[in-house]
Amino acid sequence: MVIPLLIGVSFVTFCIINLIPGSPMANLRANPKIRPADVARLEKQFGLNDPWPQRYLDWLGDLLRGDLGNSLHNGVPVSDRILAVLPNTLLLTTCSLLFALVIAIPVGIYAAARHRSWFDRVSNIVGIALFAIPNAWLAILLVVLFSFKFKEWGLPSLPATGITSTRGGGGFQDRVAHLILPTVSLGLIQVGIWSAYIRSSMLEALQQEYVRTARAKGLSNRGVLFGHAFRNAFLPLVTLVGLSLPGLFGGSVLIEYVFAWNGIGLLSLQAVGQRDYTMVMGTTLMFSFLIIVANLITDVAYGVLDPRIRID
Amino acid sequence: MSANTTNTLADLDSSRSDLFDRRVAKPSPGLYRQAWHRFKRDPISMVSLALFAVIALFIVCAPLISYLTGFNYYENHLTEKLSAPGENGYLLGSDANGRDILTRLAYGGRISLLVALFATISELGLGLTFGLLAGYFGKWVDTVIMRLVDILLSIPSIPLLILVSTLFSPGTVMLAIIIGAIYWPVDARLIRGEVFALRGREYVEAARLVGASSSRIIIKHLIPNITPIMLIQASLAIPGAILTEAIISFLGLGIQIPTPSWGNMLDEASRFYRTNWTNVFFPGLMIYLTSLALYLIGIGLRDAMDPRLQK
Numbered sequence: 001m002v003i004p005l006l007i008g009v010s011f012v013t014f015c016i017i018n019l020i021p022g023s024p025m026a027n028l029r030a031n032p033k034i035r036p037a038d039v040a041r042l043e044k045q046f047g048l049n050d051p052w053p054q055r056y057l058d059w060l061g062d063l064l065r066g067d068l069g070n071s072l073h074n075g076v077p078v079s080d081r082i083l084a085v086l087p088n089t090l091l092l093t094t095c096s097l098l099f100a101l102v103i104a105i106p107v108g109i110y111a112a113a114r115h116r117s118w119f120d121r122v123s124n125i126v127g128i129a130l131f132a133i134p135n136a137w138l139a140i141l142l143v144v145l146f147s148f149k150f151k152e153w154g155l156p157s158l159p160a161t162g163i164t165s166t167r168g169g170g171g172f173q174d175r176v177a178h179l180i181l182p183t184v185s186l187g188l189i190q191v192g193i194w195s196a197y198i199r200s201s202m203l204e205a206l207q208q209e210y211v212r213t214a215r216a217k218g219l220s221n222r223g224v225l226f227g228h229a230f231r232n233a234f235l236p237l238v239t240l241v242g243l244s245l246p247g248l249f250g251g252s253v254l255i256e257y258v259f260a261w262n263g264i265g266l267l268s269l270q271a272v273g274q275r276d277y278t279m280v281m282g283t284t285l286m287f288s289f290l291i292i293v294a295n296l297i298t299d300v301a302y303g304v305l306d307p308r309i310r311i312d
Numbered sequence: 313m314s315a316n317t318t319n320t321l322a323d324l325d326s327s328r329s330d331l332f333d334r335r336v337a338k339p340s341p342g343l344y345r346q347a348w349h350r351f352k353r354d355p356i357s358m359v360s361l362a363l364f365a366v367i368a369l370f371i372v373c374a375p376l377i378s379y380l381t382g383f384n385y386y387e388n389h390l391t392e393k394l395s396a397p398g399e400n401g402y403l404l405g406s407d408a409n410g411r412d413i414l415t416r417l418a419y420g421g422r423i424s425l426l427v428a429l430f431a432t433i434s435e436l437g438l439g440l441t442f443g444l445l446a447g448y449f450g451k452w453v454d455t456v457i458m459r460l461v462d463i464l465l466s467i468p469s470i471p472l473l474i475l476v477s478t479l480f481s482p483g484t485v486m487l488a489i490i491i492g493a494i495y496w497p498v499d500a501r502l503i504r505g506e507v508f509a510l511r512g513r514e515y516v517e518a519a520r521l522v523g524a525s526s527s528r529i530i531i532k533h534l535i536p537n538i539t540p541i542m543l544i545q546a547s548l549a550i551p552g553a554i555l556t557e558a559i560i561s562f563l564g565l566g567i568q569i570p571t572p573s574w575g576n577m578l579d580e581a582s583r584f585y586r587t588n589w590t591n592v593f594f595p596g597l598m599i600y601l602t603s604l605a606l607y608l609i610g611i612g613l614r615d616a617m618d619p620r621l622q623k
Contacts, residue, residue: 008463016476132604134555136562137596140582144589250470254559258582268471269563272478280475287471295466 078282089263096187108198127192139185242298357612374418383412420572428553434492439499447507547610551603
């Protein structure tokens with residue numbers, strides 16, 4: 001299932017990149033000092049005159065060997081640069097995911113347990129209010145508040161950009177301080193949706209027969225909630241998290257831009273600014289690859305968590 | 313509830329004549345009227361509708377706003393640049409070129425909303441086409457289209473949008489079409505599911521037995537019954553398109569300056585967030601309120617049209 005998907009993604013990206021008007025040889029052709037014979041020779045050497053299926057297979061072959069071409073900006077192999085910054089993006093996305101889960105799950109469970117209480121209503125409204133927020137806007141406003149205003153007011157402030165800073169010392173505490181604002185801006189938006197989801201699936205689980213049986217047998221409320229209801233309510237959340245992943249990766253591009261966070265998103269934006277098509281292709285492919293892998297992990301996790309389902 | 317009884321009787325009459333007068337099975341007019349009545353009863357939906365109406369009014373009256381503030385949206389006043397709200401006669405402050413933020417918000421809203429509208433139309437157009445084809449003709453057509461949908465859904469939309477926008481440097485209309493071309497797979501999947509469900513209904517089978525052609529069945533039977541789903545999807549897709557346009561313009565790849573759009577106003581303002589944070593606050597606030605209102609309207613519509621809640 002994964003392999004055809006990867007091939008399909010590569011083909012679609014290949015088609016898109018080949019729709020660009022113009023060719024890499026356009027600049028050379030326009031240069032009167034370069035002989036047409038040399039241009040033709042270069043074209044043949046780079047395989048630009050080959051029929052497109054062959055160009056696609058050549059490209060795919062390179063891709064499978066990990067060769068994504070060289071950056072048009074400075075000649076550095078694209079895959080090197082991408083792999084160098086990949087851990088930063090993964091760190092940011094994983095932390096945001098965990099942050100959102102850590103808040104959403106307790107809120108959802110408590111809202112379900114205290115159904116129709118003020119907490120339920122308030123968390124519902126807050127959740128709805130949160131999920132339409134544009135995350136770049138939220139990010140900038142958080143920076144304004146926690147970095148600049150706090151500094152003005154003399155309170156301890158959080159750093160505004162980067163993964164570490166020289167002033168902070170580069171150690172663990174510094175990294176954590178730099179991680180807080182980006183994580184919150186990326187994760188806060190998911191909190192509303194996920195907590196609403198947990199709440200409704202908990203409510204559904206709490207109406208099942210086995211809950212009534214457990215209560216009749218004398219199981220405490222907490223035992224019912226965590227031992228039975230939550231374990232069943234948790235599973236659809238895994239699917240929901242999987243579905244939110246493309247949005248999370250897309251959002252990370254913006255957050256990396258706002259916080260100058262050295263990850264794949266920022267790399268792709270820099271490449272865009274430099275018209276470095278090779279790099280942009282490479283980053284897009286890397287994003288797709290990450291999504292596919294993440295979906296695979298979600299499916300496997302689902303299979304592990306739910307013994308009733310075994311993925312073929 | 314006497315009001316309801318009257319409605320039900322009226323609906324009963326109209327649906328009866330519906331059976332006699334037309335050979336075509338459609339949801340009775342009662343569906344939309346009923347949905348509107350349910351929608352009206354939900355306070356959140358009505359507040360959101362009111363909010364969106366205010367915003368739409370603000371946008372439509374952009375020339376009036378321009379006249380009232382005394383500024384237009386494109387003239388530079390470099391001596392009064394980056395004013396605070398209330399300073400120099402600027403109600404919400406001025407941007408880095410001295411242009412009035414309030415007026416630009418109104419004109420920018422036009423662009424943002426127009427792009428979102430066209431994007432939703434192209435998104436639904438593509439989604440409807442592919443969804444209908446996949447759902448109605450089934451078998452290999454369905455497989456091919458669904459594989460394409462899976463592939464496109466594996467590429468995260470923002471990076472894909474960045475890729476396409478870099479390569480093709482789109483203008484306003486092209487941008488709308490590109491945004492639509494990125495989000496159609498979700499709609500296609502939804503519509504395909506609906507068509508599958510509707511394909512087995514009796515009236516479709518009856519029409520086929522009587523000899524109706526595929527196109528006739530699709531146009532006269534399937535589409536009217538998919539319309540509620542599409543309306544709901546549209547009302548949820550428009551805010552998504554607004555956010556997408558804002559994001560891509562914020563990155564500098566969407567609507568190009570000097571044409572105002574909420575997204576690129578956010579971009580221009582973000583360079584000055586240390587000194588003029590209100591310039592960042594207001595465009596973002598407009599994006600937020602508009603998409604929030606539209607999302608809530610969409611959710612309200614979905615709940616109002618939910619067949620499970622019908623008697």
